[in-house]
Amino acid sequence: MTSVRHWSELRVELLRRAGRDQEARRGLGDPPTSEQWDVVKAVDADNVPWLARIVAEHGWPRAELVGEDGAHAAWLLAQHAPLYLQQRWLPLLEQAVEIGQADPSDLAYLDDRVRIREKRPQLHGTQWLIRNGEERLYPVEKPNQVNRRRAALQLPQLADQDIASAWPHDAAFGDAPAEPL
Structure with missing residues (x-):
């Protein structure tokens, strides 16, 4: 081929x-x-x-x-x-x-997906969990640096309230779906 x-x-x-x-x-x-x-x-x-x-x-x-x-x-x-x-x-x-x-943003999404599935915090804030209609970020490693990492990949900035609404580590990973959609 x-x-x-x-x-x-x-x-x-x-x-x-x-x-x-x-x-x-x-x-x-x-x-x-x-x-x-x-x-x-x-x-x-x-x-x-x-x-x-x-x-x-x-x-x-x-x-x-x-x-x-x-x-x-x-x-x-x-x-x-x-x-x-x-x-x-x-x-x-x-x-x-x-x-x-x-595309660097594709890499960010796949890297975050792998990290979430390994039950590790994501780096770029691309993965969200919806429970009972409530949407929140999966945990983010060093959340104060996430927008800097996103900017390096031309991803839009996360609003402060989005970062603040991230699920606590145990709550996000405790019963999260094994296969994200």
């Missing part, structure tokens, strides 16, 4: 799969019904092994090969992968960001 034609086909497939991912998650209830969750799990069960094969064979889908939208679509699929794959792919995405071939 090294020719331009193949990379453009990969881009199209990444975009198609990302579209299916988002369609499956659109309109999910709080909490999702078992039928809604079954649809999400089926889409992920198709997308994740496919992306795992692509990454194993060709490395992380870089923007120069699949376009910025294709690279972003790969990140979106990774957001919904099992933790062990996210942990494996995080350094690959980081390398792509370092050479200007992936």
Whole structure:
């Protein structure tokens, strides 16, 4: 899959799969019904092994090969992968960001997602938890520095009340969903 034609086909497939991912998650209830969750799990069960094969064979889908939208679509699929794959792919995405071939904000979101799933505080304040209609940030490491870290990645600043409303560490991780949406 090294020719331009193949990379453009990969881009199209990444975009198609990302579209299916988002369609499956659109309109999910709080909490999702078992039928809604079954649809999400089926889409992920198709997308994740496919992306795992692509990454194993060709490395992380870089923007120069699949376009910025294709690279972003790969990140979106990774957001919904099992933790062990996210942990494996995080350094690959980081390398792509370092050479200007992936969006730094995508890296922030995946890094925070991995940290939350490992029950560690996030760095960039991208992950929120909704309980009984109340939305709060998962815990943030050194919250007084979060907006500086966000600015470095061109992410919008968090309002002081957002940072202050972060769930206490134990409350956020105690019964948080194992698989963020």
